[in-house]
Amino acid sequence: MSDAPVRLGVMGGTFDPIHHGHLVAASEVAARFALDEVVFVPTGQPSFKQHQHVTAPEHRYLMTVVATASNPRFTVSRVDVDRGGLTYTIDTLRDLKAQRPAAELFFITGADAIEQIVRWKDAEQLFELAHFVAVTRPGHQLSLEGLPTDRVTMLEVPALAISSTGVRERAASGLPVWYLVPDGVVQYINKYGLYEGPHA
Numbered sequence: 099m100s101d102a103p104v105r106l107g108v109m110g111g112t113f114d115p116i117h118h119g120h121l122v123a124a125s126e127v128a129a130r131f132a133l134d135e136v137v138f139v140p141t142g143q144p145s146f147k148q149h150q151h152v153t154a155p156e157h158r159y160l161m162t163v164v165a166t167a168s169n170p171r172f173t174v175s176r177v178d179v180d181r182g183g184l185t186y187t188i189d190t191l192r193d194l195k196a197q198r199p200a201a202e203l204f205f206i207t208g209a210d211a212i213e214q215i216v217r218w219k220d221a222e223q224l225f226e227l228a229h230f231v232a233v234t235r236p237g238h239q240l241s242l243e244g245l246p247t248d249r250v251t252m253l254e255v256p257a258l259a260i261s262s263t264g265v266r267e268r269a270a271s272g273l274p275v276w277y278l279v280p281d282g283v284v285q286y287i288n289k290y291g292l293y294e295g296p297h298a
């Protein structure tokens with residue numbers, strides 16, 4: 099447990115798989131908000147994706163480790179994977195705060211996710227635990243209506259029209275996913291045959 103007063107970015111996601119859109123968003127927020135570190139937190143069972151097949155948490159966790167390994171400021175946390183069950187951001191932030199009480203938390207989220215935030219578990223308390231940085235995403239107009247303006251900041255990031263859905267669909271059709279995801283993630287997907295078969 100480290101108790102240094104760091105500015106800690108928190109990038110939560112299903113990461114099925116992690117792609118360059120996630121990495122660019124984290125890198126841009128880190129630079130603009132002078133973050134010391136960004137911790138990527140792969141979900142256990144994502145609460146808003148209960149009716150779709152999601153790859154096993156351990157695969158998604160390992161792909162996230164592979165994708166972030168080369169950046170000294172990027173780390174990966176197992177809090178959501180190890181807690182098990184449905185993942186709620188309120189639990190993610192509470193666990194990280196318990197591990198690092200002096201850290202100032204900045205939760206990084208895309209335009210599509212921030213629009214749903216009022217429906218997230220314990221929504222009002224989320225803003226007490228972290229500052230939220232909403233990054234623009236191609237195809238999504240960002241509206242912060244109804245959100246506390248002092249706790250949410252909108253940030254334009256270089257537009258990368260990449261989604262995990264698109265990567266899974268390409269892999270399932272035998273199309274290349276090189277350069278949409280880091281090289282090691284391409285190799286991980288091929289090694290374990292992810293996104294092939296009935297769930298692809």
Ligand SMILES: Nc1ncnc2c1ncn2[C@@H]1O[C@H](COP(=O)(O)OP(=O)(O)OP(=O)(O)O)[C@@H](O)[C@H]1O
Nearest residue numbers: 111112113119123207208211235258260261262263
């Ligand atoms: N290209 C992108 N640019 C900016 N933010 C993104 C991008 N892709 C995903 N995000 C954000 O990253 C977070 C985690 O996303 P997630 O793991 O669900 O990926 P996804 O590409 O949206 O997946 P899927 O297509 O399976 O829904 C979310 O807050 C999402 O809005």
Ligand SMILES: O=C(O)c1ccc[n+]([C@@H]2O[C@H](COP(=O)([O-])O)[C@@H](O)[C@H]2O)c1
Nearest residue numbers: 110111112144146185186187188218219
């Ligand atoms: O806490 C909630 O109720 C909640 C509902 C939906 C999404 N989230 C979080 O938002 C992040 C992105 O989610 P997703 O499903 O788009 O990968 C991830 O960290 C989720 O845990 C959180």
